[in-house]
Amino acid sequence: MKLATDNRALAMACVLAGVGLASAQDAVVKYMSSGYPAYETLLFRCVGSLPVIAFVLWKQGRGWSIATPLWPRVCLRGLILAAAYLCFVLAIAAIPIANAVAIYFTMPFFVAGLAGPLLHERVRLHRWLAIIAGFIGVLIMVRPGAGVFEPASLLALGSALGYAVGQMLGRPLSQRVAPIVIATWQNFIYAGMALAIGILFNVFDFGPFTHPSLVFLSRPPVWPSAFDAVLLFGHGIFAGTAMILFINAYRLAETNFVAPFEYSAMIWAVFYGIVLFGDFPDFYTWVGAGIVVTAGILMILRDRALDRSLA
Template sequence: MTPTIQPLPGQTAKGIALLVAGVAVFSVQDMILKLLSGAYPLHQAMVLRSLTAIPFLLLLVHRDGGLNRLFTPGTRAMIGRGLVMFAAYTAYYLALAALPMATTVALYFSAPLFITILSVFFLSEKVGPRRWLALLAGFAGVLIMVRPGGDLFDWAALLPVLSGLAYAISMISARRLGQTETAAALAFWGNAVFLAAALALSALLGTGHYADEAHPSLAFLLRGWVMPTPFDLMLMMSCGVIAALGLTLLTQAYRISEASVVTPFEYTGLLWSVIYGWIFWRQWPGPLDWLGIAVIVGAGLFILWREAATTRQ
């Protein structure tokens, strides 16, 4: 979410650098979770990640208005938003287990398309014909990549699209909550919900009674807890540090720069997904995948540009 603090003059280049660094940091988390998805359950990784992130997030809350900012009239709404975020990231991580990283990230970037649609109904924002055409083009790109009904269709391709929709809902909520709540408080309650929900899943699925190895996504969700090696335990816990560090970098980027300027650089996450996908899994997008990526990114960038132009007017 975009913090409510006004951007500082003359800090554009620094803001872009911080955002690119934050996206790169979060891309490492994606790579780690995909590496772990073949041997451990997602809920186990989430529990360890969330526990590790707590002290770092408490420090951020303390620096961003004090711990009293955690308990406000908007606390219930922040917890509700945390549940939506949990659904968004659970779907995203399950997709990572079955799909190439570049495909998962590209389909997840359908989120700006959903945000634009939801803003019309819930924020009464006006969307012109050009942005509607960009939306149609963006969803055409999604269809190109998902290829429903084709021989190569995998139902897991629907998960990052679902993730993008849930993320869009959380961002619409953040636009309202951001008027009264701090970014650090939103992040803390999001992490708290992650921990509670992951513990609930672990209590239900941790014994491995429902384990199903027939599909990578189902295996990542239903697999029972496994005693991790010291190295794998370090990887899981590092995700908590990565989340806190990435949040700090992104928050600072939006603090000192205009959102309309730095937001397009979030698409650099696609670059990292292609690089990691090739290095660790020798996965390279095919021609249709590149076409879908180009259409989704182009539509998203156009929508961001039009939104910024409308805001300036």
């Protein structure tokens, strides 16, 4: 059944459900980071996503045809996003999910700042103000130079930058290549990266690591219990389903309407952090995250108002 192309209520439902599933995926990864290697969880994610991807390809009448003459650009974007995802999961192995998600939400600010040099777009004043406010919020959260600074926060920030670059590369690609084709290539690239990392750390001895992020990256593979196997495959299904929900959300309504609802991830991050891991955000996290989220939402709403005035 073909969905309508202007349905805000359904778009909101899709993005909220997608955020909920993506947040559940993050919680599973953090839970697994204490006993499994990152490359194993990533490989399970890719395998678990395959049934969802296969269903969408079949529904669109593509079979397994994912050929595209733009495959070099698709692969470049996939590699950047794979590195960004790896940075994020390594970050949540060491810091609370709420902190990582709040830092990740600097991604729109990276997009806004890079739009000038990369896309030759004029960066409006309100965007510069939002960028400055957003990074002040990050500084409040991570407190560089303080005794409580956690280097894994930089991984979350690097993840935001990677996703921003990937999003900008995806803008022109999505006009010429079907989103499900891009997503399928991306899934295989994720799997290839997971295998490469697994081989690297199991063939060569890099010595023992003590930092949680590096331990998660380099730990030997573990045969999962039945319960853990369900979670590992399930978080792949969550990821694949969330991807489809996000694609539909942005197809059903304009970006400036859909994007603010993605900030609901902060609610899930705080919830999972408290309930599953006992990570209650401290005062600085609340303040910094509040600044980042507020600046991001206000930037999006201002963009929307300006776009309407120019229409």
